[in-house]
Amino acid sequence: MSDKQIEFSQKQEEVISLLKHGKLKRINLLEGSVRSGKTWISLVLWAMWVATQPKDASFLMAAKTLTALERNNLNLLSALVGTDNFRFSIASKKAELFGRNIYLEGASDVRAENKIRGLTLCGAYVDELTLIDEDFFVMLLSRLSEPDAKLFATTNPDSPNHWLMTNYIERAECGELDFLRIKFSIEDNPYLSKEYVKSLKNEYTGVFYQRFIKGEWVAAEGVVYPEYADNPQKFLKDKPQDDISFATIGVDFGGNKSAHAFVCLGFTKGFRRCVVLDEFYLKEQISPERLCNEFVAFCRRQKERYRVYEAYCDNAETTLIRGLSNAVINCGLAIDVKKAKKTKIIDRIRFINALIASNRFEVLKGCCNVNDALCQAVWDSSEQCDVRLDDGYRNVDSLDALEYAAEPYMKEMMSVS
Ligand SMILES: Nc1ncnc2c1ncn2[C@@H]1O[C@H](COP(=O)(O)OP(=O)(O)OP(=O)(O)O)[C@@H](O)[C@H]1O
Numbered sequence: 001m002s003d004k005q006i007e008f009s010q011k012q013e014e015v016i017s018l019l020k021h022g023k024l025k026r027i028n029l030l031e032g033s034v035r036s037g038k039t040w041i042s043l044v045l046w047a048m049w050v051a052t053q054p055k056d057a058s059f060l061m062a063a064k065t066l067t068a069l070e071r072n073n074l075n076l077l078s079a080l081v082g083t084d085n086f087r088f089s090i091a092s093k094k095a096e097l098f099g100r101n102i103y104l105e106g107a108s109d110v111r112a113e114n115k116i117r118g119l120t121l122c123g124a125y126v127d128e129l130t131l132i133d134e135d136f137f138v139m140l141l142s143r144l145s146e147p148d149a150k151l152f153a154t155t156n157p158d159s160p161n162h163w164l165m166t167n168y169i170e171r172a173e174c175g176e177l178d179f180l181r182i183k184f185s186i187e188d189n190p191y192l193s194k195e196y197v198k199s200l201k202n203e204y205t206g207v208f209y210q211r212f213i214k215g216e217w218v219a220a221e222g223v224v225y226p227e228y229a230d231n232p233q234k235f236l237k238d239k240p241q242d243d244i245s246f247a248t249i250g251v252d253f254g255g256n257k258s259a260h261a262f263v264c265l266g267f268t269k270g271f272r273r274c275v276v277l278d279e280f281y282l283k284e285q286i287s288p289e290r291l292c293n294e295f296v297a298f299c300r301r302q303k304e305r306y307r308v309y310e311a312y313c314d315n316a317e318t319t320l321i322r323g324l325s326n327a328v329i330n331c332g333l334a335i336d337v338k339k340a341k342k343t344k345i346i347d348r349i350r351f352i353n354a355l356i357a358s359n360r361f362e363v364l365k366g367c368c369n370v371n372d373a374l375c376q377a378v379w380d381s382s383e384q385c386d387v388r389l390d391d392g393y394r395n396v397d398s399l400d401a402l403e404y405a406a407e408p409y410m411k412e413m414m415s416v417s
């Protein structure tokens with residue numbers, strides 16, 4: 001460990017004492033509330049354990065992406081144990097921890113499983129396990145073939161239908177697996193200020209509060225935006241309350257049963273509020289030419305009123321995106337048409353709900369489709385992961401378009417309290 005004095009919370013001490021007393025299992029899962037100190041102690045635990053393993057053994061560290069792994073784990077591990085003891089290279093996807101060889105991997109999709117085929121591992125570390133594909137996890141367990149091999153993982157709770165719960169945690173509870181589950185709560189972390197914990201708690205409502213603050217594995221059920229659906233009048237405005245400093249456009253392309261939807265979303269000064277300013281919604285099969293014409297007309301209308309330079313489109317449709325981009329360029333409109341980021345749906349929904357809860361979200365009265373969509377959205381609890389019910393009758397397209405427009409500035413909006 002580094003020369004700096006390292007302090008542990010009481011909960012973290014418990015984790016280290018499991019290591020010291022040889023009570024770790026084959027799978028060791030640290031789970032619970034956000035910011036509760038799981039990742040921090042998991043890295044200390046991992047480093048202490050790896051240091052006791054054979055010098056010629058191989059190890060793996062993974063997260064959803066290599067970027068996330070570097071940001072959340074590798075930099076911290078290096079600060080904790082010192083750069084003499086831990087070195088890494090993202091380019092070569094390799095690291096060395098106390099002289100042991102560590103592979104680094106991002107496990108963002110089903111194909112990730114191929115990346116670790118054939119390895120023989122003595123230990124693995126996975127941050128944010130529920131974000132990883134089950135096939136990768138199954139492959140990883142099969143690669144942990146050395147005697148006494150161990151896996152260390154952290155996660156926040158998810159749906160009770162998530163593969164990690166149904167195929168592992170529940171089976172572990174019945175004693176079927178060599179599995180240790182250590183639960184963390186936000187109160188277990190004394191290193192957070194009271195004000196920070198308070199503002200964090202205000203950020204989450206409903207199912208998100210239960211999962212991310214209380215650390216419970218609960219299903220997302222019922223209405224998706226309960227506070228909005230209870231009283232839409234509170235959020236519907238004739239005009240924006242504050243000046244719009246700039247706006248973005250979100251585009252969801254229609255298919256067989258779905259509609260074409262555009263949403264223009266305004267951001268007020270200092271990222272105080274988001275305002276749904278205008279919308280386009282058409283549920284019929286139209287030619288690509290017609291779609292381009294409608295888009296150009298929509299962009300022109302927004303350009304006349306707001307500073308808008310970017311449009312974010314459903315990224316499944318590359319040819320359509322190129323078509324829209326050419327159409328606006330040909331009409332002399334300075335709008336950069338690009339692929340939407342498409343972050344996890346649960347994060348996008350949580351974001352809109354956080355704005356609603358803090359009264360930072362408005363919809364202009366003309367935007368009936370967005371309003372109806374927000375009121376009608378319900379969770380599809382039959383799915384393994386969190387999705388809105390898309391039964392062909394409910395409008396999820398306006399919500400997708402709204403989220404694509406919001407996504408690029410979610411971080412800026414959330415950093416304003
Ligand atoms: N022993 C410690 N000493 C100093 N700071 C700590 C300690 N443990 C945790 N922290 C700090 O508390 C914060 C939250 O810790 P950490 O990132 O480990 O939480 P987490 O449970 O992994 O959160 P999330 O679920 O959001 O990923 C971090 O800023 C971390 O630096």
Ligand SMILES: [Mg+2]
Binds near residue numbers: 039040154
């Ligand atoms: Mg973490």
